[in-house]
Amino acid sequence: xxxxxxxxxxxxxxxxxxxxxxxxxxxxxxxxxxxxxxxxxxxxxxxxxxxxxxxxxxxxxxxxxxxxxxxxxxxxxxxxxxxxxxxxxxxxxxxxxxxxxxxxxxxxxxxxxxxxxxxxxxxxxxxxxxxxxxxxxxxxxxxxxxxxxxxxxxxxxxxxxxxxxxxxxxxxxxxxxxxxxxxxxxxxxxxxxxxxxxxxxxxxxxxxxxxxxxxxxxxxxxxxxxxxxxxxxxxxxxxxxx
Ligand code: SAH
Numbered sequence: 001x002x003x004x005x006x007x008x009x010x011x012x013x014x015x016x017x018x019x020x021x022x023x024x025x026x027x028x029x030x031x032x033x034x035x036x037x038x039x040x041x042x043x044x045x046x047x048x049x050x051x052x053x054x055x056x057x058x059x060x061x062x063x064x065x066x067x068x069x070x071x072x073x074x075x076x077x078x079x080x081x082x083x084x085x086x087x088x089x090x091x092x093x094x095x096x097x098x099x100x101x102x103x104x105x106x107x108x109x110x111x112x113x114x115x116x117x118x119x120x121x122x123x124x125x126x127x128x129x130x131x132x133x134x135x136x137x138x139x140x141x142x143x144x145x146x147x148x149x150x151x152x153x154x155x156x157x158x159x160x161x162x163x164x165x166x167x168x169x170x171x172x173x174x175x176x177x178x179x180x181x182x183x184x185x186x187x188x189x190x191x192x193x194x195x196x197x198x199x200x201x202x203x204x205x206x207x208x209x210x211x212x213x214x215x216x217x218x219x220x221x222x223x224x225x226x227x228x229x230x231x232x233x234x235x236x237x238x239x240x241x242x
Contacts, residue, residue: 003032004136007044011066018042018052021061023129028054028062040064043135045143047071074140076242077189079105080235083155085115085198087227092119093130095228099144100134102235103242105191106145110152114200118149152195152206156213160193164218165210166230167202175204177211179219185237192238194218196230 005028011018020028028034034054042050042064049072056063082099086092086109099107109118119127124146131144169179195202195210202210207217220230 001139002039002041003028003034004041004043004139006132006136007042007050010044010046010048011042011050016066017055018064018066019061020064025061029057029059034062042066043141045132045135045141047073047141049141072141074103074138075105075142076103076239078187078238078242079191080238081106081108081158081160081191081193082231082235083108083110083152083193083195084227084231085110085112085196086118087199088116091228092123093127095231096127096130096144096146097134098228098232099235100131100140101138102232103140103239104144104235106147108147108155108158109149110155110195110197111149112152112198113203113206115198124148152202153209155193155195156210156215158193159191161190162187163193163195163213163215164234165195165202165207165215166197166220166234167207167217168224169219175207177204177207177217179217182218182220182237184216184218185234187238188242194234196227196234199227 005020005024034057036054036056038054040052042052048069050069051067052064053067054062055065082104084107111118127146135143167179220233225233
């Protein structure tokens with residue numbers, strides 16, 4: 001895979017030249033030091049990949065000649081949606097990039113009883129930019145979607161072929177919740193949803209509500225994982241090698 005750049009606007013079939021501007025042009029000019037003649041790849045998040053060549057590099061934008069296009073899917077057969085009570089700051093940005101690489105279909109930031117505030121509009125913009133960055137690097141031509149934040153209750157209404165809520169069983173837990181083991185995470189296609197809680201965990205009431213809605217509590221092992229580790233671990237369990 002060569003240098004890849006993201007297009008906000010797709011090239012039209014009858015105009016073989018396009019102008020790259022903004023952050024992507026800055027990356028090509030300043031970081032990659034692109035020169036006329038260099039071959040590059042372009043994608044717009046729709047699944048299409050364009051082969052192109054640099055024609056002209058200016059201060060703030062670049063002219064590219066589009067040579068051909070192809071639909072290239074690097075998506076797994078399973079559409080995995082993760083509802084995550086996202087951690088703060090750089091940790092949320094970091095985990096979003098990793099979930100793009102692993103092939104997660106979409107992330108829903110979750111508002112939960114014990115959680116911290118979920119990203120506001122400005123932060124959502126930064127997270128979506130992170131999706132583009134990770135997609136450039138890993139070769140995904142479909143952008144992982146980041147939905148608007150919603151409450152756990154609203155997330156639980158979404159329909160999936162399989163749905164789990166990650167909840168560690170602690171010794172002092174007297175709620176009687178029975179979790180299945182990670183071996184249950186074995187669906188290969190269709191849709192799956194998994195809810196990952198905040199540092200403070202899901203409340204017993206939240207887990208009960210999920211169970212009533214048909215979500216199965218799942219236990220990831222005898223150690224407590226941080227939010228981002230839990231999210232990456234379930235994504236890897238379901239998507240690695242696919
Ligand atoms: N203190 C919390 C743990 C929070 S860890 C508690 O005891 O419930 C953050 C989230 O990661 C959890 O809400 C859960 O969704 C997931 N998680 C972390 N470790 C887990 C484990 N061993 N089993 C299941 N889920 C886990």
